Amino acid sequence: MSYRINMPIKKNQGRPRDPQTEARILQAAIDLLLDGGYAALSIEAIARRAGVGKTTIYRRWRSKAELVYEATFTQVDERCMPDSGDLMADLETLILALVDEFGSPRAIAATPGILADFGSDPAFRDTLRDQFLAPIAEGLEARLKQAELRGQLPPGATGRLIIHALGGTVFYRYVVLGLPMRPDEVRGLVQLVLRGALAT
Amino acid sequence: MSYRINMPIKKNQGRPRDPQTEARILQAAIDLLLDGGYAALSIEAIARRAGVGKTTIYRRWRSKAELVYEATFTQVDERCMPDSGDLMADLETLILALVDEFGSPRAIAATPGILADFGSDPAFRDTLRDQFLAPIAEGLEARLKQAELRGQLPPGATGRLIIHALGGTVFYRYVVLGLPMRPDEVRGLVQLVLRGALAT
Amino acid sequence: MSYRINMPIKKNQGRPRDPQTEARILQAAIDLLLDGGYAALSIEAIARRAGVGKTTIYRRWRSKAELVYEATFTQVDERCMPDSGDLMADLETLILALVDEFGSPRAIAATPGILADFGSDPAFRDTLRDQFLAPIAEGLEARLKQAELRGQLPPGATGRLIIHALGGTVFYRYVVLGLPMRPDEVRGLVQLVLRGALAT
Amino acid sequence: MSYRINMPIKKNQGRPRDPQTEARILQAAIDLLLDGGYAALSIEAIARRAGVGKTTIYRRWRSKAELVYEATFTQVDERCMPDSGDLMADLETLILALVDEFGSPRAIAATPGILADFGSDPAFRDTLRDQFLAPIAEGLEARLKQAELRGQLPPGATGRLIIHALGGTVFYRYVVLGLPMRPDEVRGLVQLVLRGALAT
DNA sequence: GCCTAACCGAGACGGTACGTCAAGTCTTAGT
DNA sequence: ACTAAGACTTGACGTACCGTCTCGGTTAGGC
Structure with a gap:
């Protein structure tokens, strides 16, 4: 269900993982990302800066991309579709939040590499789509469907x-053009x- | 003006570059790109497969990205904005061409890495914007401006x-989601x- | 006295060690030694194959060398100098026994590494000399001394x-040359x- | 013919190897051997101390053992069997030379590991036998054969x-017992x- | 019938080294 | 001046073990 893979399989065998270790690794990744970029x-x-063995990292993430992804995008699941009744205002709120997230220095540094x-x-890619984008997209889709039923949008598969x-415009501005x-x-x-959409 | 840099400095001294060499290098890059992806x-x-020394490559391109960029996107400059009078039809033509280019296996393999x-x-990034995107965008912008003057679009900076x-939607579909x-x-x-735009 | 170290310090407190565990570890070591060699x-x-925690091994032996040594050479102490009166026959008996021990596959695999x-x-090294070689050497030396007294050997420090x-010739053949x-x-x-010796 | 393997195959292609590099590597190996021992x-x-890339070492030697072997035993080929007519004196000269070589600090540190x-x-092992021991053994064997023909030794395969x-006694003293x-x-x-041998 | 202490398995942990790969630079000989 | 080949330093890769540690849990004798 999670994009993290190397969860311990058996239940309570062996020495348990130190929860602080994870935080230190993620923080080290963010620090280095911010002053060297994804490629560097x-x-x-990361291991050096976190004061951690490489295995300790590989135990938790399969690749640099997964690690950086987790270090960069965290508040994902908490975000939800606002519903004030005013569809346009709600969409604006949502996209502003998206911009906020993608516009952060760490996201700008991380996204192209990821x-x-x-x-x-x-x-x-499925992970990205399912974990990160799908929740937004689903909330949004439901909201649009609802608007359709309310007659705020014409029926059709424009959702x-x-x-x-x-989403594409935001991505394009930040990832391709680098323009906030x-x-x-x-x-x-x-x-x-x-x-x-209304004019359709 | 060009993203290529290492043009010979002095005029015509010494052995001239073999023009076939360049083609062999680009072809090798494409071949490898198609069966291993950008990361691999x-x-x-490339040098191995092209039967060429590494220096010969470094003499011509500053980095892997530039080389792959040239190997992948070539017809760029030739594309121009159609003008049939019907704005929507022209835009459709243009975007179909864009989709055609971005949808090619080699572009799909190369774009995220580049x-x-x-x-x-x-x-x-400026290179990319100027060389690749700007020509399209400029033609498009001019066309939209023209449409505005003709009264086919309301005035305003929506261009x-x-x-x-x-562009963003196409990019999002191909690069982020991998959906043609x-x-x-x-x-x-x-x-x-x-x-x-018309409803504004 | 022994090369083994980690004997329990306090007398009989706590759960006693499972005597079978030791046997399983030694057996695992021998098995792995035979099909991978000392270096591998x-x-x-060993812990994996014996189904044992690493600590359980470290509790008993200080190092791989000590563990393998114990796993390989065991009958050492029981060997004693034969004394039939015929010195040459006795020496032959002794060296044949030595060859027997050094010529076993496990000894051949273990000795150079140890x-x-x-x-x-x-x-x-002292452990090795004292535990393993000294008993033989001492018995042999005593026997030679005795032979000297009996006049079977000329007096002198040739012992x-x-x-x-x-010993060196046997060692050289098995360890250096690998020739039985x-x-x-x-x-x-x-x-x-x-x-x-007699001709001296 | 040599125990070194990675000699360049093709003749004069590419940048030639820097002959000083080899010397620096061997010297670094000897230095480290002397103050840390073979295991350490x-x-x-070695690469660090020699100021050299690891690949540069792997290009020349297949393993640590081969590298150390070359660093330790070098004068091998130059040694030859003396022939003064006095067999016993000649043997003594030879074994003294052997002792000299095996008794050097670097040889003592290296031999067991090798x-x-x-x-x-x-x-x-064949390499060792052929390159290092065989020359001595052959010279010695020839000398003994000759002595046999001269009647200085009784006929027989005692050679x-x-x-x-x-050889075994010397090895045993230095490698097993550590006694000069x-x-x-x-x-x-x-x-x-x-x-x-004479008494046979 | 607890208590205490050692045993035990599993596995996390910070390290070190492994042998490989590629980076970009340099140095040959030859075109 | 170009070329192919390949040596060179650097640095990261992902893996294997090292020896230590920390868990939950077991198994005895002593109180």
Whole structure:
């Protein structure tokens, strides 16, 4: 269910893992990420900085990408779709939150690298999609469906398209172009897409 | 102007470069890219397969990313904005061409890696933007401006947003999700965005 | 007195050691020694094969060398100098027994490694000399002294030299050259050395 | 022909190996051997001290044992059998030279480890036998054969036995017991063995 | 019938070294 | 000046063991 794999299999055998160790590793990864970037990041360096053996890292994460992913995106599961009744306002809130998360220095530093490593590994891409994006997308999709039923949106299969257009634009700005999005740009984007959907 | 750097400095001294060598290197890069992915690609392997010294490669490209970029995206400059008078049809044509290019196996294999390597190098990101994206974006922007003047689009600075929304969605589908876009999805996207712009 | 160290300190407190555990460990060591050699032997592997925790091994032996030594050479103390009156026959008997012990597959596999590990540890070398070689050497020396008194050997300090020549030749054949000694070669050796001593 | 393996195959292709590099590596190995012993020696440490990449070492030697062997025993080929007419004096000279070589601190530190590593590798043991011991043994054997023809030794196949007894005793003293041999002990050994052979 | 202490298995932990791979630079001989 | 080959230093890879430690749990004798 989790993107983490090396959970201990048997229940309570052996010395239990030190929970602080994990925090130290993740923090070391973030620190190094911020001052060297993803490419300059190595498991060795993380281990060195965290004061930890390499095995201790490999015991927990299968690859640099998974480790950095966990170090970078954490609040994922807590995010949920707001529902104020005003669809456009809710979408704006959601995208602003997305921008907030993707616009953080650590996310900017980490995302392209993670994407590249996940690109060659389908399982990892699924992880990303399921763990990180799916929750948002599902909440959003449900909200759109609901809006459709309420008559706020015309019926049709535009839901997925809206999601991809909103998410894609944000990704594009941050990952490809490296240009942050101002709040008014977010509002403009939501208006553009939502009006387009309404006009269908 | 070009992302290629190591042009011979002095004029015509010494043995001239073998023009076939370049082709062999690019072909080797493509071959290896297709069956191992970007991460499994190394200058050494390319040199080995092309039957070429490593120096010969380093003389021509500054990095793996630049080499792969050139090997992957070539028809770039030749593309231009169609102008049939029907804006929506023209946009559809353009995005279909973009999808065609991004959807090719070699582009799918190369893009995330190139992006990651460019992400940490601002100069390289500019290269990408200028060489690859700017020509499209500029043509598109001009076309939109023209449409605005013709009264086919309401006045306002939505041009850049439209471009980012269109490009971003394609990028998101191919690079992040790994899902190809069908022609009808492209048409849906163009309609969504354009109608949104019109409704502003 | 013994090369084994970690005997329980306090008398009979706590759960007593399971005597079978020791046997299982030694057996595991022998098995692994026979199919992988001394170098491929690790405490971890022994523990794994014996179904035992590593601590259980470290509680009993200080090092791999000590463990393997005990696993390999066991009948040592029981051997004693034969005394039939015929010195040459007795020596032959003794050396044949030595050859028997050194020629066993497990001894061949273990000896060079043990020697190497003991080489850097003077205390361990003494252990080897005292525990393993000294009993033989002493019995032999006494026997030679006796022969001297009986007039079967000329007086002089050749005793130790004889011992080293006999032991060294066996060692050289098995450890250095890896060539087994046939019984007739053993007889030849004893004759050579003893006649040499008599001719002094 | 040589125990070194990774000689360049093709003739004069590529950058030639720096001859000084080899010397630096061997010297580093000797230095570390002398103050830490064979067991504490690692390829990494040698590379570090020699200021050399690990690959540069692996390019030249297959294993630590081969490298140390070359670093330790070098004058091998130059040694030859003296022939003064006096067999016993010649043997004494030879064994004194052997003692000299095996008694050096570096040889004492290296030999047990080399032997152990060679023990599990038959090819390496052959190397040792052929490269190092065979030249001595052959010269010695020829000399003994000659002595036999001259009537200085009784006819018979005692040659090999004599060689093993002499060499074995020296090995035993240095490698197993760690006891140096004094010149008078060497003389005693030669006398013992040679008189034994004469008495046959 | 507890208590205490040692035993035991499992496995986490910080290390060190392994042998391999690729990076980018340099140095040959030859074109 | 170009080329192919390959030596060179550097540094990271992922794995294997080292010897120590920390758990839950067992097994005895002494109180």
